[in-house]
Amino acid sequence: MADKEILMEVKDLVTRFYTEDGVVMALEGVNFAVYKGETFALVGETGCGKSVTSLSILRLLPVSGKTLRGEVLFHDEESKRRLGIKKEGPFDILKLSSKQALRMRGFSMSLITQDPMTSLNPVYTVGDQILEVLQLHKKLSDKQAKKEALRLLEDVELTPAEDIFRKYPHQLSGGQRQRIVIVISLAAEPALIFADEPTTALDVTIQARVLELLRELKEEFNTSLVLITHNLGIVAEVSDRIGVMYAGRVVEIADKYTIFKRPLHPYTQGLIAAVPKITEKKDTLSFIAGTVPNLIRPPSGCRFHPRCPYATDICKEEIPSMEEAEPQHFVECWNVDEVIKDLEKEECE
Amino acid sequence: MREYIAKKLAIAVLVLIGVYTITFFLTFMLPGDPARVSLGQHGSEEAVELIRQQWSLDEPRYVQYVSYLQLFIQGEMGKSFRYYPRDVIELIRYRFPVTAYYGLWSIIFAVAVSIPLGVAAAYKQNSIIDNIAVLISQIGVSLPNFWLGMMLIAIVAVRLGWVNPVPEVQYGYYWTPIGFFASLKDYILPILTVGTGMLASNTRLTRSSMLEIIREDYITLARAKGLSERTVVLKHALRNALIPVVTNVGLQFLLLVGGAVLTETVFGINGIGKLYIDAINYRDYPVVIALTLIYTGGVVLINLIVDLLYAKIDPRVSLR
């Protein structure tokens, strides 16, 4: 994947929420990159900061949330043209004016929200809600926009498209609604789509079909996808590369096979080991001793240290930085050498 | 939809008959001889006797009940005891416009202030404007209307002398195109008094409804599309937030009529409320019954309008 072009580089992203209970240190230096045309999965337990990562990048945090630090470098010529950026090279999304951010959203990157039952406005027809994007970003006439909307509906196998177009959200099933949300996110052909748990709220029987559809459309529209999920099964199926998140940091990044076959971060190891065999019924991510830390008073140093079998003194003091432990395999861990030694021992046995 | 309206109207007829029955028996249970009381101390024996006969007051109750009902079915309301031989309908027609006038303005005032205020407060939660909105709604909800009315009279009318404490306007003038606005000055105190109570509850409701809606996923999605804040708030959030507000405004129309008795007593307005309380005091049963029935009809009508508006705003509601 090294020869692929980079679309987005997220560097040292720090986001906090200022609440009555205290400051929530939701993101504490998030780093990852997304290549053009790939599906990058962000995986981790609930509350580790996956959604906040996407909202920070889209600049859609609620008023209590602030991104204090970091860069989101976006490499897309079309976006630069639209935003009137003349400067060579990538631009930093976090430095856009709020007016530019408005033009960027929907056009450069869009969002597929988690729950299709609540993601569409109940008082407007789905047609209206699709047209809105087309008219905003594609400058189509009413007639052309409608034609395009119908074509998109057919693309996601919602037929007869004319009928669906005129329906209100409550007249459609969960699966149908999620397809509408997908259409809305794709309509302006953005370079990047965040799909935040796109199938979690759906029936198991239609999850697979929606994922399949997402993959096909991603190819057709030549966009990149950041797939956010806590479900490793989905990740195994559709992603190219995986970033594992823990308590506000991305702790390991590698291609899908490496993450599943040779995880190097102690947390990822626990995660993979805990994936239930088909015959077992078990809550996927509740295996590791201890609990997800409170992000108002997070553990010092490496936030995983209270639960980590490899923890040493330095882990309690300083946050490790991300290193390329093996080619194209990035890990944030002071003791990754120990981990590798252990793996080699196992292999010898 | 036509079926729906027809069904509602049919129910309305039943409700009206029920209300008629209850009011009829309740009013006639009030102590005192109505003919005597309504004509007052100075009524001659002949006049009293005339009314007794006219209204079959000596007949058994059920005869009175039926003959009255017949009258209503024919669309009449009979003649007043107190102002005999004037028609009840004529009295009402004479008193209604002024109540409608200050009532309508109160609602216009309340809606025009509360909705923008509620939206702004929710949008900038904990800002100055939000604190003002919360304060206004708390004060407005807890202040009794009549007290506010008396304070306004004491300060604005008596102390400052800006307006007349008791509105004096030529009958009917306020419903002419010019008079509708020109009479505002005369009725500003009752309008403020009645409007403030409505404004308070409506601001509170708009604010809380809006606060809830702007956290919805579809608002996040609307923003993620790249829509401007203006579109997000005014198109996507407001219409949803208004759904409960519509019911509240409908309810306020009803409270308005109920509150008219108090308002008109405080401000000395000769409207429907005054007519009603006087009719009760003077045992003017035909007026009491007629007004109660009209009020009931109004309740049914307003509920119907609220339902229709509801269905218009929210496609999930189907009228059945």
Ligand SMILES: Nc1ncnc2c1ncn2[C@@H]1O[C@H](COP(=O)(O)OP(=O)(O)O)[C@@H](O)[C@H]1O
């Ligand atoms: N609006 C908010 N106010 C305060 N804290 C928040 C808010 N949104 C998210 N958080 C906190 O940020 C952390 C990350 O949340 P999130 O990104 O939603 O997790 P997930 O990985 O499940 O998507 C959590 O600790 C959560 O409590």
Ligand code: SF4
């Ligand atoms: S840095 Fe230390 S605590 Fe953190 S994962 Fe590595 S060994 Fe464990």
Ligand SMILES: [Mg+2]
């Ligand atoms: Mg989430």
